[in-house]
Structures are given as structure tokens and as C-alpha cells.
Amino acid sequence: MATRPAAALLAIGDELVLGEKLDTNSQWLADRLGLAGLRVLEHRTVPDDREVIASAMVRLLGDAHVLIVGGGLGPTADDLTREGLSDALATLTGEVHPLIEDDSALRDIQAFFEKIGRSMNDANRTQAMRPRGAAAIPNDHGTAPGLLARFEIDGSPRLIACLPGPPREMRPMFERDISPILEGLPGVQAADLRVSQVFGLGESELATRIADLMHRENNPAVGTTASSGMVTCRVRVEPTRPVAGPYESREPQAAVEEALAKIDSVADGYVVSRRQETLAGTLLREAEAAGLSLATAESCTGGLIGQLITAEAGSSAAYAGGWVTYSNGMKSRELGVSEADLLSHGAVSGQVAMAMASGARQRSGADIALSVTGIAGPGGGTSEKPVGTVWIGVASPGSPVSARGFRFMGDRSSIRLWSANTALFIGLLAVRSRLEVGLLREMFSVSE
Amino acid sequence: MATRPAAALLAIGDELVLGEKLDTNSQWLADRLGLAGLRVLEHRTVPDDREVIASAMVRLLGDAHVLIVGGGLGPTADDLTREGLSDALATLTGEVHPLIEDDSALRDIQAFFEKIGRSMNDANRTQAMRPRGAAAIPNDHGTAPGLLARFEIDGSPRLIACLPGPPREMRPMFERDISPILEGLPGVQAADLRVSQVFGLGESELATRIADLMHRENNPAVGTTASSGMVTCRVRVEPTRPVAGPYESREPQAAVEEALAKIDSVADGYVVSRRQETLAGTLLREAEAAGLSLATAESCTGGLIGQLITAEAGSSAAYAGGWVTYSNGMKSRELGVSEADLLSHGAVSGQVAMAMASGARQRSGADIALSVTGIAGPGGGTSEKPVGTVWIGVASPGSPVSARGFRFMGDRSSIRLWSANTALFIGLLAVRSRLEVGLLREMFSVSE
Numbered sequence: 001m002a003t004r005p006a007a008a009l010l011a012i013g014d015e016l017v018l019g020e021k022l023d024t025n026s027q028w029l030a031d032r033l034g035l036a037g038l039r040v041l042e043h044r045t046v047p048d049d050r051e052v053i054a055s056a057m058v059r060l061l062g063d064a065h066v067l068i069v070g071g072g073l074g075p076t077a078d079d080l081t082r083e084g085l086s087d088a089l090a091t092l093t094g095e096v097h098p099l100i101e102d103d104s105a106l107r108d109i110q111a112f113f114e115k116i117g118r119s120m121n122d123a124n125r126t127q128a129m130r131p132r133g134a135a136a137i138p139n140d141h142g143t144a145p146g147l148l149a150r151f152e153i154d155g156s157p158r159l160i161a162c163l164p165g166p167p168r169e170m171r172p173m174f175e176r177d178i179s180p181i182l183e184g185l186p187g188v189q190a191a192d193l194r195v196s197q198v199f200g201l202g203e204s205e206l207a208t209r210i211a212d213l214m215h216r217e218n219n220p221a222v223g224t225t226a227s228s229g230m231v232t233c234r235v236r237v238e239p240t241r242p243v244a245g246p247y248e249s250r251e252p253q254a255a256v257e258e259a260l261a262k263i264d265s266v267a268d269g270y271v272v273s274r275r276q277e278t279l280a281g282t283l284l285r286e287a288e289a290a291g292l293s294l295a296t297a298e299s300c301t302g303g304l305i306g307q308l309i310t311a312e313a314g315s316s317a318a319y320a321g322g323w324v325t326y327s328n329g330m331k332s333r334e335l336g337v338s339e340a341d342l343l344s345h346g347a348v349s350g351q352v353a354m355a356m357a358s359g360a361r362q363r364s365g366a367d368i369a370l371s372v373t374g375i376a377g378p379g380g381g382t383s384e385k386p387v388g389t390v391w392i393g394v395a396s397p398g399s400p401v402s403a404r405g406f407r408f409m410g411d412r413s414s415i416r417l418w419s420a421n422t423a424l425f426i427g428l429l430a431v432r433s434r435l436e437v438g439l440l441r442e443m444f445s446v447s448e
Numbered sequence: 449m450a451t452r453p454a455a456a457l458l459a460i461g462d463e464l465v466l467g468e469k470l471d472t473n474s475q476w477l478a479d480r481l482g483l484a485g486l487r488v489l490e491h492r493t494v495p496d497d498r499e500v501i502a503s504a505m506v507r508l509l510g511d512a513h514v515l516i517v518g519g520g521l522g523p524t525a526d527d528l529t530r531e532g533l534s535d536a537l538a539t540l541t542g543e544v545h546p547l548i549e550d551d552s553a554l555r556d557i558q559a560f561f562e563k564i565g566r567s568m569n570d571a572n573r574t575q576a577m578r579p580r581g582a583a584a585i586p587n588d589h590g591t592a593p594g595l596l597a598r599f600e601i602d603g604s605p606r607l608i609a610c611l612p613g614p615p616r617e618m619r620p621m622f623e624r625d626i627s628p629i630l631e632g633l634p635g636v637q638a639a640d641l642r643v644s645q646v647f648g649l650g651e652s653e654l655a656t657r658i659a660d661l662m663h664r665e666n667n668p669a670v671g672t673t674a675s676s677g678m679v680t681c682r683v684r685v686e687p688t689r690p691v692a693g694p695y696e697s698r699e700p701q702a703a704v705e706e707a708l709a710k711i712d713s714v715a716d717g718y719v720v721s722r723r724q725e726t727l728a729g730t731l732l733r734e735a736e737a738a739g740l741s742l743a744t745a746e747s748c749t750g751g752l753i754g755q756l757i758t759a760e761a762g763s764s765a766a767y768a769g770g771w772v773t774y775s776n777g778m779k780s781r782e783l784g785v786s787e788a789d790l791l792s793h794g795a796v797s798g799q800v801a802m803a804m805a806s807g808a809r810q811r812s813g814a815d816i817a818l819s820v821t822g823i824a825g826p827g828g829g830t831s832e833k834p835v836g837t838v839w840i841g842v843a844s845p846g847s848p849v850s851a852r853g854f855r856f857m858g859d860r861s862s863i864r865l866w867s868a869n870t871a872l873f874i875g876l877l878a879v880r881s882r883l884e885v886g887l888l889r890e891m892f893s894v895s896e
Contacts, residue, residue, distance in 0.1 A: 014664070015671075015673070016475075016491075017478060017488050017489070017490065017491065018478055018479070018482050018488060019474070019475045019476065019477070019478030019479030019480075019481075019482060019488070020479070020671060020673055020682070021475070021673060022472060022475045023471075023474075023475070024470060026467070026471075026493070027464075027467045027469070027470045027471070028467065029467070030465060030466055030467030031466070031467030031468070032467075033467075034466050034467060040465050040466060040467070041465070041494075041495075042465065042492065042493065042494050042495075042500075043464075043465065043491075043492065043493035044490065044491070044492050044493075045474070045490065045491035045492075046489075046490050047489075047490075052490075216462070223463075223466075223468055225463070225468050225469060234468070296751075296772065298751070298754070300758075301755075301758070302751075302754045302755055302757065302758025302759070302763070302767075303744075303746070303750075303751030303752065303753065303754025303755040303757075303758065303770065303772065304751065304754075304755040304758075305751065306746075306750045306751025306752075306754070306755075306772040306774075307749075307750055307751040307752040307754075307755045309750065309751075310748070310749070310750025310751065310752075310772070310774060310824075310864075311750070311860070311861065311864070313825070313826055313827065313860055314827065315750070315774070316774055316775065319750075319774055320774060320775045320777070320778055321771070321772040321773050321774035321775055321778040321782075322751065322771075322772040322774075323769065323770075323771055323772070323782075324744065324751065324754040324758070324769040324770040324771070324772070325769050326754075326758060326763070326764055326767050326768060326769035326770075327764065327768045327769055329768070329813070330768055330769035330812065333811070334769075334771075334782075334811070363781070363782070364778065365777070376758075377761070378761055379761065379762065410616075411616075412759070412761055413759065416758075416759070
């Protein structure tokens with residue numbers, strides 16, 4: 001097979017180097033470059049310093065064919081990516097590439113300011129500058145045009161694309177203007193990505209069960225990432241490359257289906273979705289398809305489950321609403337939890353979780369109600385009910401109201417996220433009429 | 449003044465280079481290194497490749513005195529930071545540094561497995577290996593010991609610290625074992641950080657008003673970061689360096705106080721807090737101090753405000769709970785919003801926001817109730833009420849129930865976050881008895 005072209009990433013900005021701002025562009029770009037079929041070699045982050053920027057560009061293009069640069073295209077004196085690119089091109093090509101004003105970019109910037117009803121100042125005018133021989137890339141979401149330079153080093157083609165720093169400007173520019181160019185590069189083997197999302201099995205447990213699918217040289221190759229109980233299996237295949245690994249005799253697409261089927265079989269009832277969507281997104285989609293509506297009653301998660309559900313566009317189709325019954329008074333007055341249950345079992349108990357779910361289902365009129373009550377910490381734990389003790393209740397049409405106890409690890413934020421995700425997963429099992437005790441018993445460290 | 453020692457960061461891991469995982473360590477470490485008084489030159493991210501790791505270490509130590517490395521210390525064959533360090537030390541010092549087993553690290557790993565009730569396997573044993581001449585750093589939160597190597601290049605001291613990748617292991621190890629060493633390096637000028645958090649003024653507006661404080665060469669120097677309406681002004685001072693900038697005649701600490709006072713004066717009633725805390729954290733702290741309790745009634749934010757409040761430990765001291773009245777039925781049944789108001793003004797209106805706040809205050813028994821109803825999009829907008837139209841209501845002891853309309857920009861997630869933060873800020877104004885119409889009128893694009 002031909003060598004895939006290599007890519008590197010360069011993020012520019014004092015605020016990134018000093019840790020004042022988190023760089024999320026590099027992860028996003030690396031993922032896209034991989035899917036586009038390039039090998040990503042390295043990410044680098046350097047300050048707003050003309051010499052450092054130019055030198056990093058030159059060095060990274062020693063190994064990489066493609067360099068994607070982010071940031072430093074703003075209008076202020078600190079924004080030096082244009083100058084750095086000009087210097088780097090001079091070193092790399094042996095010819096000067098002075099900055100010149102791009103007429104079309106200038107008109108775009110003027111039009112942008114007209115659209116938002118403000119006047120353009122001289123600082124913004126510098127954003128229309130580009131090194132001679134490079135092209136300006138129009139920016140539909142901001143004032144900073146991107147820059148694209150293509151040239152050769154010893155007959156081997158090279159590409160530098162400089163994109164604006166804000167993700168909502170960078171991402172559409174990459175998709176529209178850079179991606180198609182990358183896909184046309186010689187040796188590029190674009191990849192397809194399929195996912196299978198699994199909840200309730202540990203990532204290492206799942207990885208052990210599918211270890212033979214996970215070698216990096218496989219085609220398709222499976223990788224896993226985990227976040228608060230949700231494990232995303234990413235099945236990446238290069239359709240134009242022969243299958244390598246356990247399904248060697250198959251066509252690439254058939255091998256992908258076999259890999260997905262293997263994940264289904266080892267993860268059994270724990271598969272959430274074959275789509276790249278959130279747990280709440282899957283729950284809403286399946287609830288709406290089944291004609292079922294949802295309600296929530298939250299104590300220790302304090303609105304987090306409602307928040308995750310309503311973060312999905314169109315959630316009103318299946319979600320009626322909920323209660324944040326943080327105090328005991330709210331639990332009894334609003335959801336009808338009995339004082340006797342609160343006194344004899346405590347607010348963190350299966351009885352109270354069940355009463356909350358019943359009350360929420362009855363009062364909201366929703367088909368399925370989920371409830372959570374627990375100790376998220378750092379205070380409030382006892383030897384009998386340590387921090388991380390969480391009860392999740394569910395009231396649904398098909399089965400009697402029930403609750404299960406969990407012991408989640410980590411800090412307050414982790415415990416709340418695991419609690420919310422587990423409640424959403426239990427909601428999904430209720431929608432699927434799969435609230436079997438056996439399935440839940442295998443999840444994490446479920447207590448009886 | 450002596451030159452501050454320079455530092456670089458190296459993150460190791462295929463999952464980082466490929467964009468499967470977001471690197472948050474580099475930002476955290478860069479921030480800490482800056483506060484410890486080092487100049488951060490560069491961040492790099494490289495794959496799990498022995499040769500690449502060693503070569504990156506050698507190159508980064510060409511300019512940097514201190515190199516902090518994260519990741520690649522796990523037990524699998526992919527974890528090659530130990531080997532990379534061994535090779536890099538050989539190149540840098542001209543002497544071999546073969547890997548040897550560290551007895552104390554081995555005992556720690558064995559003890560860790562005993563504590564969690566599992567048995568140690570051979571793979572974990574490799575985690576006790578360290579290059580000869582380097583030290584193993586105990587890890588109280590996982591199995592991977594850190595590594596610390598100190599040596600000289602042409603008489604100039606150098607330090608490489610390799611830390612485990614998981615933040616909950618890396619951070620305490622850095623704080624306990626690396627920070628004190630850095631503070632003792634010659635030429636290090638530790639910095640103090642003070643903050644002033646401001647809500648309701650745009651970052652660029654605020655930056656314009658304090659432009660003279662923001663030059664990077666100043667001491668103290670002020671930087672700003674913004675997140676969903678909250679602008680954090682960071683006042684960084686090196687106490688051992690003379691004051692530079694507008695307060696040149698003052699002592700460093702006095703200059704810091706002047707800078708903070710200047711921010712107070714330009715931001716006036718919009719200052720949230722002088723602490724590094726969230727908006728919800730400030731609200732809870734001030735409400736508790738004033739003996740006031742809080743409740744929430746959320747429509748378009750769907751639980752986000754409750755979530756932000758209850759993310760704070762100890763929030764039950766001031767937060768009673770709330771409602772997620774996503775459907776109109778929930779609004780009228782649970783909070784007593786009249787059908788007439790819903791019909792004549794619509795769910796997204798000042799009248800409904802006020803009725804929600806009144807209902808929530810009355811039913812919860814809390815002193816202050818906040819309500820939000822709006823159109824977060826992407827669907828549901830009209831020409832009269834476009835996406836981003838949000839009404840926020842407040843019912844509190846001192847003033848009649850009121851509501852104000854906002855027009856927030858951005859996508860669903862941005863609109864929800866701005867809505868939640870604005871509601872929390874209005875709650876704070878209510879706690880401070882500063883719900884003057886004038887103050888709110890200046891915020892963003894407030895409609896009457």
C-alpha cells in the first residue's frame with residue numbers, strides 16, 4: 001500500500017501556551033485528519049511570536065506533508081500567523097513571499113462589518129493581508145480569512161492551511177475548503193467511521209472482550225473511548241485498503257458489519273446506539289418512536305438529567321419536565337414522598353427513590369418517570385451510606401415501580417454524571433421493556 | 449532581573465495525537481508553571497513511539513530548563529515513556545541510563561493492588577521500572593509512579609518530570625512533588641494570582657476600559673478570559689519584581705489592589721466575585737450569608753440552573769429545589785401559570801416568567817425564586833420571537849415580582865448557558881437587593 005501523507009497541527013496563541021484557554025481545535029482537527037485518511041504525527045502549541053511561529057512551521061514540514069495551523073489571524077498586533085507564514089514560505093521555498101492585500105478578502109471583511117452594522121477599522125484591514133503566492137480563504141462566520149499555501153519541497157507537494165482560532169469559524173472553513181483538498185491528495189485513504197455505544201460495562205472489560213479487533217494495524221480497527229460510563233467503540237475502516245485482522249477474507253464493509261456484530265454480541269443488552277449521539281439523545285429518539293413520554297425527579301443530580309435531556313433539540317416531543325426535589329420538604333410536598341419513608345429509610349433509599357418516581361409519573365402524566373437520590377459528596381457520607389451511594393428509581397407502564405442502588409466512585413462531579421447517565425440508561429431499558437433485574441445486576445457494583 | 453527558567457510540556461499518547469481524547473493536562477500544567485514563576489515556551493503532543501518520545505524530549509530541552517511530560521506510564525506495551533526517557537537521558541548526558549526495577553515503587557504498586565483487593569500482574573510490574581539515575585515518584589491515586597530526572601547540560605541544570613496521564617493522578621503528584629522543586633529553582637519568580645469576576649459586560653468592552661492594565665510586560669499584568677457572559681480578570685503579580693505599568697511608584701501588592709479597584713470601578717455593579725468561584729458558587733455563598741433560600745423554575749434551560757447550583761458542594765444549605773416545567777401543562781399544573789397568560793402572551797413572555805417565579809417562590813417556600821422561559825432553538829423561533837428570545841423572572845422579598853427579556857446569540861447550547869448564567873446573576877442582584885432596572889438595562893441587548 002502507498003504511504004499515507006502525514007499531517008501535523010500547530011496551534012498559535014499566548015493564551016494557549018500560558019494555559020489561559022483550553023485548546024479544543026487540535027483534537028477536533030486530528031480526528032478529522034485521521035478520517036480524511038492522513039497520518040497525524042504531532043501537535044504543537046507555540047506563542048504569538050513571529051520567529052517561533054515561522055520556525056515551528058518549517059520544522060513541522062520536515063516530516064509532515066500537510067500542516068494545519070490554528071489561531072493568530074485576528075486584527076491585533078499580537079496576531080502574527082500571517083507574518084510567520086510569510087517567513088516560513090521564504091525559508092521553505094527560497095523565494096520571498098511578502099504580505100500583500102487581498103482585494104477579495106478586503107471586500108468580504110467590509111461586507112461582514114456592514115452585515116453586523118459596525119464600521120471596519122484599520123486593524124481589521126490587516127486581516128486582508130496574505131503572503132504572495134498564498135490564497136485567502138473566505139470566512140462566513142467572522143472577520144479573519146484563512147490562508148492556504150501549496151508548494152513543493154524537493155518535488156514533494158506540501159500544504160499549509162492557516163485557520164481562524166474560534167471553533168465556530170474554524171470548523172466550517174475546514175469542512176468546506178480544506179477537507180476536499182486533503183481527500184484529493186495522492187496516497188490518501190479516506191476512512192469511514194462507524195460507532196457502537198455501550199453503557200454499563202467497563203471500558204477495560206469491553207476492550208478485553210474485543211481485544212482481537214483493536215490492533216492498530218487492523219482494517220477495520222476498533223478503538224474505544226469512555227466518558228462517565230458510556231463507552232464509544234469506533235470502528236474505522238479504509239474502504240480502499242484490504243481487510244487486515246480477524247476478518248481477512250471479507251470485503252471491508254462486510255468486515256465492518258462483522259466487527260459491529262461482535263461488539264453487539266459481547267456487549268449484549270448494554271448496547272445503547274449505533275449512532276454518534278448522546279445517551280439522552282438515544283432515549284428521546286426511542287421514547288418518541290414508541291410514543292412514550294418522560295419525566296424526572298432529581299435529588300443529588302439537581303437538574304443534571306433534565307439538563308442532559310433538554311440539551312437535545314426537539315426534546316419537548318418526549319420530555320414533559322421534572323422536579324429538583326433537593327430538600328426533604330420538596331420531596332414530600334411536591335412528589336408525595338411520605339414522611340415515614342423519609343424518617344425510617346432516609347432520603348437516600350430505595351423506598352424514597354420509588355416514591356419519587358411514582359409521584360413524578362403520576363403528577364406529570366408521563367409514561368416513564370426516573371428518579372435519583374444519593375450522596376454526591378464530599379460531605380454527607382456515613383459508614384452505612386458512604387459518598388457515592390445512589391438510588392435510581394423508575395416508574396413505567398409495563399413493570400412495577402422499582403429502584404436499584406449503586407456505589408459510584410470519584411468526586412462530586414463524577415458521581416453526579418455517573419448517576420445521571422445510569423438513570424438515562426435505565427430509562428432506555430424501560431422504553432425497550434428490558435428492565436430485567438439480571439441485566440442491571442451485572443452493571444458496575446450494583447448492590448441488592 | 450534574572451532570566452526566568454523556561455519550561456516546555458510534552459503530552460504522550462496515540463489517543464491524544466489521533467484526537468480520540470482531549471488533552472486537558474497541558475492547559476492545567478501551563479497555568480501552574482506560569483504561577484510557579486516559569487516561562488512556558490511550547491506544548492507538544494507525540495504518539496506512543498519510543499524514538500519519537502526520546503527525540504522530542506531532547507529537542508525540547510534544547511531551549512527549556514524544565515520539561516513536564518504527561519502520559520505513557522501505564523502497564524501496556526504501548527506505554528513507552530520510561531524507555532523514551534532512558535534513551536533521551538543517554539543522548540543528553542552521554543551516559544547510558546538503563547531501566548532498572550525500583551524496589552520502593554514495586555512495593556507501592558503491590559500495596560495499591562492489595563488495597564483495591566486485586567492481584568498485581570506482570571504488566572503492572574513494568575511500572576516499577578525507572579532509568580538509572582532517575583527517581584520514581586510515588587502515586588497515591590493509581591499504579592503508575594512518576595519519574596524525575598535532574599542533570600546538567602554544559603553546566604546548566606535541567607529537569608524532566610514524567611507524570612501519569614489521568615488528571616486525578618497527575619495533579620496531586622505535580623502539587624506535592626514537582627511544584628516545590630520548581631519554586632526552588634534559581635531565577636524563579638513565583639507569581640500570585642488574584643481574580644475579579646465580572647458578569648454582564650462584554651469581554652472586549654471591559655478590556656477596552658482597562659487596556660492600560662493589560663500589557664503583558666506589566667507587573668502586575670491583567671488578562672481576561674470569558675465564558676458564557678462571565679469575564680474573569682486575572683491579576684498576576686510577581687512580588688519580587690518591581691512594579692511595571694500604570695502603578696510604577698507603588699509596591700507590588702499595593703499595585704495589585706489598585707488594579708482590582710480599577711476593575712471594580714469600571715465594572716461597577718457587574719462585579720460578581722473576587723474569588724475563583726463559579727457564579728452559582730457566589731450566589732450560594734451570599735444567599736447563605738444573608739439567610740436567604742433559593743428556588744428555580746426552568747423551561748428552556750431544562751434543569752441547567754439547578755445543575756449549576758447543585759454542582760457546588762453544600763448547595764443544600766441555600767437551595768430548596770425547583771421545577772423543570774418544560775411542557776405548558778407542567779407550567780400551569782405545578783406552578784399555577786394561568787391558561788389565559790399562556791394563551792394570550794405565549795409561554796415565552798414576561799407574564800409567564802413572572803407567574804413561574806411567583807409560583808415557584810410560593811410553593812417552595814424559598815425566599816428568592818428564579819424563572820427562565822425562552823426559545824433555545826434551533827426550531828421554535830418566529831419573526832416576533834426569534835431563537836434566542838429568553839425571559840427571566842425573579843420573585844424576592846424586597847421587590848415586586850419582575851421579568852426581563854433578553855436576546856441571546858449563538859446555538860442552543862450557548863443560549864441555554866447564557867440564560868442560566870444571566871438568571872444566576874439576577875439571583876445574585878436580588879440577594880444584594882440591587883435589582884435596579886438601570887443595571888439590568890445596560891446588560892447585553894436587554895429588551896423592554
